[in-house]
Amino acid sequence: MTSLLTTSLPNVSYVAGLHPPGGNTCRVDDMALSIxxxxxxxxxxxxxLAGNLLALWVFLFVQGKKSSVRVLLVNVAVADLLLVVCLPFRVLYHSRGNRWTLGPTFCKVVGNVFYMNMYISITILGLISVDRYFKVHRTGVAGCRKSSWSVVACAMIWALSVTVTILMVISSDGSEDAGKCFHYKKKLGAEWKAYLNYFLVAVFWVVFLALVVSYGKIALKLLGTSREKPGFPNAHRYSRTAKKSFFVLFLFTVCFVPYHSFRIVYIHSQIHKTTCSWASLLDRINEVVLLFSTLNSCLDPIMYFLLSGSVRRATLRILNNFFCQQADGATSSSESHMPSVITIGSTPRPSAALITPLRSITTDQSNLLQAKLAEGTSCPQATHRKQ
Known part of the structure; x- marks a missing residue:
């Protein structure tokens, strides 16, 4: 039996942890997905890293108005940033042929911090959807219009998550392997961890239902308003906002639904007897669907751009100033090789991008700026030569 399994499964080696029918034990060690x-x-x-750092900078130093959505978005950005910080360790592990050299304890720290921040992000995204639903329908209680409730909610989520993560790290399930990390392993003897994972999956589906209901009703209400009052000044904006709501829901679905749909089968196999071939297949599928969940940390900044007008205006302003500085640098460099020219009676006008307050930038100006960036037109600063 051992010989047969070894021949049919070249990527499976036998160690403690998994229990095929023949009584032998095996370890999943698939090298095909490493690179x-x-x-x-x-x-x-x-x-x-780039997207979430930019988002945090805008939230903390540019966007002045404090609101519940801003508080929630800051916490999502922090959670995504902490998750992203865990990724270099995964890169190191897979680039070394799935070999872990930093010890089992640090492996558990990185792995649990990764999942902790993923579920913090998921939970807060659900709170954002509910908050926006109440604001659009104007049926929320007075507290829902203030930021204090969001501060308390985020503090509770972080405190609970950190506590559970510490318990997961200090506990041992008896199947740690000093040379492996981020891989399939049994939870026999630590079934409570599997049940905790079941609970997290349940939390996800509750949040997902909240997102579907909230953003669905938001989009339908805005679309209905734009159709009933086509001559209303903001009718076209209502239609755009409705489409953005559907897009946010689409991103959440693509990133998290495949992982949590498969997660139920994966957890079930960890607390029941499983053949090596089945464990190997589960491990490969889990790695692929986990990529989609991790992708969300890169796509969340796009969500910030769509949901927050302040983020959108600040980002466009930053990009505008950056390209203008590049254009000014190129102009100054070319002029340094030209003879000096004295200009009399002309005073360059200051750039509108520098003197226009952030809050006074209108939607039309933002759209015009996006068009300029897309078309690669010159910036206002670049059109003036230094005197």
Whole structure:
């Protein structure tokens, strides 16, 4: 029996942890996904780090108005940033041929912090959808219009998550392997961890239902308003906002639904006897669907851009100033090689991008700026030569 399993499963080696019918034990060790996983996590790290750092900078130093949505978005960005920080360790692990050299304790720290921040992000995204639903329908209680409730809610979520993560790290399920990390392993002897994972899956589906109901009703209400009052000044904006709500729901579905749909089968196999071939298949599928969940940390900044007008205006302003500085640098460099020219009676006008307050930038100006960036037109600063 051992010989047959070894021959049919070249990527499975036998160690303590998994229990096939023959009584032998095996370890899933699939090398086929190592390089693709290392590459994908590297890309996610770069874009996730840049996007979430930019979002945090805007939330904390540019966007002045304090609101419940702003507080929630800040916490989502922090959770995504902490998740992204865990990715280099996954890149290191997979790039070394699925070999872990930092010890089992640190492996548990990285793994649990990764999942902790993923579920913090999921939960807060659900709160954002409910908050927006109450504001659009104007049926929320007075407290829902203030930011204090969101501060308390986020503090409770972080405190509970950190406590559970510490318990997961300090506990031992008896199947740690100093040379492996982020891989399939049994929960025999630590079934409570499997049941905790079941609970997290249930939390996800509750949040997902809240998102579907909230964003669905928001989109339908805004679309209905735009159709009933086509001559209303903001009718076209209502239609755009409705489409954005559907897009946010689409991103959430693509990133998290595949992982949590498969998660039930995966957890069930961890607390019941499983053949090596089945465990190997489950491990591969889990790695692929986990990529979709990790991708959300890169796509959340896009959600910030869609949901928050302040983020959208600030981001466009930053990009505008950046490209203008680049254009000014190129202009100054070319002029340094030209003879000096004295200009009399002309005073360059200051750039509108520099003197226009952030809050005074209208939607039409933002759209115009997006068009300029897309078309690669010159910036206002670049059109003036230095005198």
């Amino acid at each position: 693709p996983l290392a590459f994908c996590y590297s890309v996610f790290f770069v874009f996730g």
